[in-house]
Amino acid sequence: MRVLVTGGAGFIGSAVVQALIEAGHQPVVIDSLRADVHGGDAYGAGPEARPVPPVDELIVADVRDHGAVAVALAGVDVVVHLAAKVGLGVDLDDLEDYVSTNDLGTAVLLRAMAQSSPTPVRRLVLAGSMVVYGEGAYTCSEHGPVAPGPRRQSDLEAGRFEPPCPVCARPLTPGLVTEDAAADPRNGYAATKLHQEHLCAVWARETGGTVAALRFHNVYGPGMPKDTPYAGVAAIFRSALDRGVAPVVLEDGHQRRDFVEVSDVARAVVAAVEVEPSPSVPAFRAYNVGSGRVGTIGELATLLAATMAGPAPVITGGFRLGDVRHVTASSDRAAAELGWRARVSLADGIKAFAAAPMRG
Numbered sequence: 001m002r003v004l005v006t007g008g009a010g011f012i013g014s015a016v017v018q019a020l021i022e023a024g025h026q027p028v029v030i031d032s033l034r035a036d037v038h039g040g041d042a043y044g045a046g047p048e049a050r051p052v053p054p055v056d057e058l059i060v061a062d063v064r065d066h067g068a069v070a071v072a073l074a075g076v077d078v079v080v081h082l083a084a085k086v087g088l089g090v091d092l093d094d095l096e097d098y099v100s101t102n103d104l105g106t107a108v109l110l111r112a113m114a115q116s117s118p119t120p121v122r123r124l125v126l127a128g129s130m131v132v133y134g135e136g137a138y139t140c141s142e143h144g145p146v147a148p149g150p151r152r153q154s155d156l157e158a159g160r161f162e163p164p165c166p167v168c169a170r171p172l173t174p175g176l177v178t179e180d181a182a183a184d185p186r187n188g189y190a191a192t193k194l195h196q197e198h199l200c201a202v203w204a205r206e207t208g209g210t211v212a213a214l215r216f217h218n219v220y221g222p223g224m225p226k227d228t229p230y231a232g233v234a235a236i237f238r239s240a241l242d243r244g245v246a247p248v249v250l251e252d253g254h255q256r257r258d259f260v261e262v263s264d265v266a267r268a269v270v271a272a273v274e275v276e277p278s279p280s281v282p283a284f285r286a287y288n289v290g291s292g293r294v295g296t297i298g299e300l301a302t303l304l305a306a307t308m309a310g311p312a313p314v315i316t317g318g319f320r321l322g323d324v325r326h327v328t329a330s331s332d333r334a335a336a337e338l339g340w341r342a343r344v345s346l347a348d349g350i351k352a353f354a355a356a357p358m359r360g
Contacts, residue, residue: 002026003273004076004121006063006109007083008055009033011223011359012127012216012262016080017055019266025273027055030072031083032062063105069112076116078123078273081109084196087189087231095188102192103199110203122209124200125272128286130177130217132194134184136256136327138172140165148172150186156319161251163325174256174326176294179215179286179333187322201284210283212272212338214265217290217329221262221349222356234259237301237313238358246311250318253298256326258290261349264342265289271338281337290329291342303346307354 003020007013008029020027061068063083073079085094085101113121140146148163155161165172185191200211220234227239237247268289301313334340 001077001273002028002075003078003080004028004030004072005080005082006030006105007081007127009058010082011221011225012219012265013082014223015221015262015266016082016269019263019270020273021055023270023274025270028057028059028072028076029055030059030061030063030068033060064100064108066108066112069109070116073112073116073121076121078125079109079113079121080125080127080269080273081106082127084127084193085189092188098188098192102189103195106196106199110199113209114203114207120207122207123273123277124203124209124211125269126196126200126211126213128197128213128215129190129193130215130258130288130290130327130329131187131190132183132185132197132215133177133181133327134186134190135163135324136177137175137181138163138165138326139175140168140170140172142170143167146172147182147184151325153321156251156321159252159317161254161319161325174328176328176330177288178330179288186324190322197284197286204283208283210277211285212275213284213286214268214272214289214334215286215329216265217258217260217288217327219260219262219265221353223262224353224358226358233297234300234304234353235358237304238308238353241305241308241310242358244310247301247305247313249298249301249313249315250320250323251297251325252317253296253301253313253315255297255323256294256328257297257300258293258328259295259300259346259349260289260291260342261344261353264291264344267343268334268338268340271334271340275338278337285337287334287338288329288331289334289340290331291344291346292329292331293346294328295346300346300350303350304354307350
């Protein structure tokens with residue numbers, strides 16, 4: 001199949017393009033190569049640049065450019081929409097850029113897909129995110145499954161990091177979040193990722209198309225950008241260690257996350273591209289994409305520091321108001337409906353990541 005990959009020159013996009021090629025597909029890439037994502041090391045630029053993959057076409061344009069997107073869609077069977085501004089952000093000054101890049105960009109793409117000719121594109125794989133959940137799944141010994149609200153600044157300042165039961169204030173037990181959990185975005189980026197899903201669901205209803213929204217959990221691996229506040233936590237830790245500096249871990253390091261290696265994420269995208277639509281599956285379908293293993297932020301920092309023979313992490317007790325305490329995935333739906341499960345262990349993934357060049 002001919003597959004348009006928006007953001008195909010990025011960290012995850014590069015891995016997806018390579019996986020599509022290996023699976024026998026013909027990817028076409030559209031990417032703006034924006035500096036806050038790529039630094040100086042986009043395709044073919046800089047000493048650490050990756051070689052240009054043998055794509056049919058590499059279109060350097062913003063996904064908000066309707067004309068460029070319309071050209072890129074020619075002859076395409078499936079769209080993989082990865083182009084986005086990612087990360088928690090620095091402050092509210094980022095908000096307009098998040099909304100414009102993520103929401104307007106998605107709207108432009110969907111309109112172009114609806115108008116594409118001679119054969120409209122009716123299959124979309126969306127790069128979603130676990131951030132749409134806010135906090136993950138919790139159970140109270142008294143009240144069963146509950147959804148704690150945002151943590152209060154006064155609690156965080158006092159080192160009370162665990163969210164209490166919203167009914168009785170008892171301690172909670174974190175568990176695995178499923179795709180049926182209510183959405184509760186806690187920051188601007190998360191709000192835009194949820195809005196992307198809503199826009200795609202509208203497109204599916206109005207066009208008869210189908211959407212697989214892959215809610216990526218904490219993706220790490222070769223090709224991550226370095227020295228940027230918008231990168232994932234693994235890249236932030238790795239950048240510090242490359243400078244000989246101890247990784248700084250916020251809160252107490254016990255925040256639970258699901259760290260999934262980028263090659264596994266790329267395989268999930270290929271599985272979603274190739275799956276045959278089923279009448280029993282809704283036109284818009286969300287899938288968690290996680291490793292299936294519960295880890296912690298502190299564990300990741302410790303493992304990466306040990307692998308790189310660097311200084312041990314420093315636990316600061318600091319916090320960011322937009323962060324959640326625990327969110328880990330059940331990826332059973334992806335296994336059942338896409339035939340996908342992660343393969344790369346955290347130890348093997350971190351070993352490869354520690355030795356690979358970063359971009360930027």
